[in-house]
Amino acid sequence: MLSYIIGRLLRMIPQVFLISILAFIIVQLPPGDYLTEHLNRLRQSGASIDQAEVERFTKMYGLDQPMHIQYLKWITNIVTRGSFGYSFEWQKPVNEVIVGRIGTTFVIAFLSFVVCWSLAIPIGIYVAVRQYSLADYFFTFLGFIGLATPGFLLALVIMYVAYTYFGIRVGGLFSPEFETQPWSWAKFVDLLSHLWLPVLILAIGGTANLIRTMRATMLDELRKQYVMVARAKGLSEFAVLLRYPVRIAINPILSTFGWLLVWFFSGGMVVEIVLNLNTAGPVLWRSLMRQDMYMAGAYIVIIGTLTALGSLISDILLAIVDPRIRFGSMEGL
Amino acid sequence: MSGFLSIFKGKQQEPGAEVQAPSAQTKDERFYRAGQWQLVWWKFRRHRLANFAMIVLGILYFIAAFAEFVSPYDPLHRFKDFSAKPPSVIYIRDTEGRLRLPFVYGAIRARDPVTMRPVYKEDTTRIYPIKLFVRGDEYKFWGLFPSDLHLFGTGDPQMPLFILGSDHLGRDVLSRIFYGARISLTVGLIGVFLSFILGLVLGGLAGYFGGLVDEAVMRIIDVLVSLPAIPLWMALAAALPQDWPQLRTYFYVTIILSILGWTSLARVVRGKMLSLREEDYVMSAKLDGESEWQIIARYMLPGFTSYIIVSLTMAIPGMILGETALSFLGIGLHPPTISWGVMLQDAQNVQTIAQLPWLLTPVVFVITAVLMFNFLGDGLRDAADPYVT
């Protein structure tokens, strides 16, 4: 088990490394760079330019040097000092801007994830046990709609409904009065009252997807002989379901941990922008539009690494819950 | 006990126990083989939802193909007197209670004294019947054939027909949706086509050469699947200069969308190629002097066309949504290009949505298209799966 985890970790290292190269190339793609443009703008407006400052940046990031040197400087800073560089747009180190926001995005993703699981697993079990019932058709239909509706379109529609019919202006993470206040219990409650909407919006698509997976694997398992054997032991129907088919059908769901995170980050970006949340999505968007390259690069690297980590965790979880994987047996898989 | 067993040996065959003759299996088999695609088609026809989806998609693509003719107006035509007009109400009964063919009333425009927004009132004295095959805005069908014939409309510039309302600039939303279908519905097709080529080539190379090439392709795939689609698309799309011509931007957007789509196909192709090397019949084909590509075309593709078709169908909706999201964020296509995502750019903030909710109607079309592709893909998968009856 330990060697499995270590091997899996080692495989992640080159992957993260490649992600960083890719991220660097991507943020270099747009023609021109922020610093030059920024200086031009300052010059035009007649503001005085601190030449020493400019030179310091140029030197620090090797902006006058070839790409691969720039990359090396950048990645070295990240690896050795955990510093992602300087945001020209925000006039602050990237780390300062990023940490809290990625954290919030992660919290939203994680909460959506919890909602997803706690809805999808029982519903998936129920509709599999009652195959072809009214509930089954209902949730299948709902699942299709949920799959076809991306979060940001749903967010648009909800915003419209909430505003015109309930006069509520949804969006943001805090009410205006709490925006600048230090953390307090009231602020936390306020946060929760804003958070549920993006969490729910994100969870809907994922839930639809998970119900489908759970239903399909449950139906597969319910057909197996061991379910009947368990009934013949005299176990109650509930115990039979829980200890036998569910215990197995839930395993592939665990492995969704990895891709759901990817999914939430991905879909979450646009939802966050629509709902005007002060999280990773809008900042990444802005930094991409403004060519704030270190900022954008940092986001891509962090998100890529987190998702790689997510799939690592789900692989390990799978090995823990499924002895067939642990012992390398392919039977019935 | 063993005494009983010895009984069997002494028993003679009785007349009633005849050995059954082998049935005419060979004939059945030939029939089955000849009809394999036929069979898939039959099974598909039985899938009602998928058939329905196919019809709806057929209609949508028909609209996209004949947008100039089907839409009542030029999508860029600004009706200055009718900006931000809500959808027209279509009546079949006039004020005197008489039944008529469908018509709309004229509209009187006023301004809200407080907000200064246009407000429209129906003028029941003027009646504009909805006609078929009316003359209107001129266009060049597919950029080639000039005409001014439209499928329907009022045929009267005094009172245009706004089935889904008009936007801030007085452009007809329905016409824009029809023209937008052209972009939004083809982005997926072309993107899928590009993914298909990429997947086949890269997967084929990896499987064919093996070794270092294989390793490189597989690592790239690992990285690509670990990156969330939308941020990656955003980053790539942000690199497209704003001043590029429409067609070029469109083409690059489809490339960006297909960048993530090829990975799963490439994996399968690679696996097939690797296992193919081991197969006996490939070896014997080689000995018979057939070229690699002949072998691939003859033995490999047929076995998995159905898989390719299904996975491509399933990939289309993601691309449609991707285009919508990117254009919506203003980093994909830009005006004057018309796509459903570009149209939704106008609906980004709450005030606009609250005042002009009909600007959200492209959402309905996006969801319908995606839903139908999902249904279609489901039906195709079930039909192509030999184990599901």
Added chain:
Amino acid sequence: MPENQVLVEIKDLHTYFFLAEGVVRAVDGVDLVIKRRQTLGVVGESGCGKSITSLSLLRLIPPPGRITQGEILYYKPSAGDNGSVDVINITALNPNGREIRDIRGNQISMVFQEPMTAMSPVRTVGQQIIEAIMLHQKVNKAEARKRAIEMLARVKMPKPERTIDDYPFQLSGGMRQRAVIAMALSCHPHLLIADEPTTALDVTTEAQILDLMRSLQNELGMAIMYITHNLGVVAEMAEEVAVMYLGKVVEQTDVKTIFLEPLHPYTQGLLSSIPRLDESIMRGEKRRRLQMIKGMVPDPYTRLKGCPFHPRCPKVIGDVCDQVEPASIWVRPGHMVRCHLYAEAVKSGPAPSH
């Protein structure tokens, strides 16, 4: 415990499956008697309703199946071994209720057709056996584990203390079947239903398992309902034999009579279709089971008029067999047959004597 006392009596059992395509009459009027400590062999072609009969006994029929008619009476021996019995009408019980669950795995337990899939692959053999023990016996986990190991040792599982913590996929087919039998016997049932427990196994393992079941039967004093295709196994295992055809028992008697004096043409066909070992080897034939009777089992949706066997019967009586359904005829006490051929010989037979 008196020997020849009835343990289970199935009377006119009908179990149907209601499908969109039609009604499958899986069990269509079965009468059976299982006596204490006895082994009843049930034979018949594939699809004749053997498994569904046994599942009906435990009320395990999956929907859309249902027992539509008939009774299953369980003469439950009372704890004190004083010969008195409680009669439980199994068909009247709630299929998910307490009473039937008390019977399942405790008083009547079952070993299923496929040992390979009879246990969940993600739980250890021990967990699955201990669960059954703790469900029916008031013991703690440690005690249950001890009993499970004992049971595994009894079924001759090699290294039971180790195997108990193995997962099923770590065991061979024969070992799995031993584990499944151990699980079924862990609560010392009065009746063990064995549904082709050895079909998936090789001949040597099959012989070992059969041996094992016989010795355990003696040890524990239980009855066995042994379902099989293999008449050789029946000859070895059973005292009583019931031959089923299309959801009905067409002949039931003791094992000697079945082999020496089979009455029903179907039974006769079954017996003659057993290949003579020497001959079949010389002709290089594969091992066959029962498919040598002329024709095939008709599809389950159609209900034949008259005797269900008449289209395949070599001794069919025109205008009788294809018109009138034969009733059970007791040609003598302890030998029942459903066939018009014997209607004249014994006009109305004596009632069955327990």
